[in-house]
Amino acid sequence: MMIKVYSEGKIRYFKSERPIQRSYYSTTEIAKMLGETNYTIRFWVKEFDIKPYKSEWYRKYTPEMVAKLHKIHNLLRIQMFTIKGAKHKLINE
DSSP, rough: EEEEEEEEEEEEEOOOOOOOOOSOOHHHHHHHHTTHHHEEEEEHHTTTTTOEEOOOEEEOOOOOHHHHHHHHHHHIISOOOOOHHHHHHHHHO
């Protein structure tokens, strides 16, 4: 979700830290929240053993799954962990 902030007549966009609370989220919505691509989200889901609900056409993620993906994003992109290091960190939490 993007937030508009008006300052000195200019519009600036910032990513929200918290997703909007809903029952389920799609891969595209999560990718937009985190600033990642769809295939990156699907790769993380496979690597970190997250089990989304699958319908005939798309995957659905609960808010708990979104929170876990947000932690993974933080570890990999901001704290610069490797996949192996991020898995180890999540297991030990």
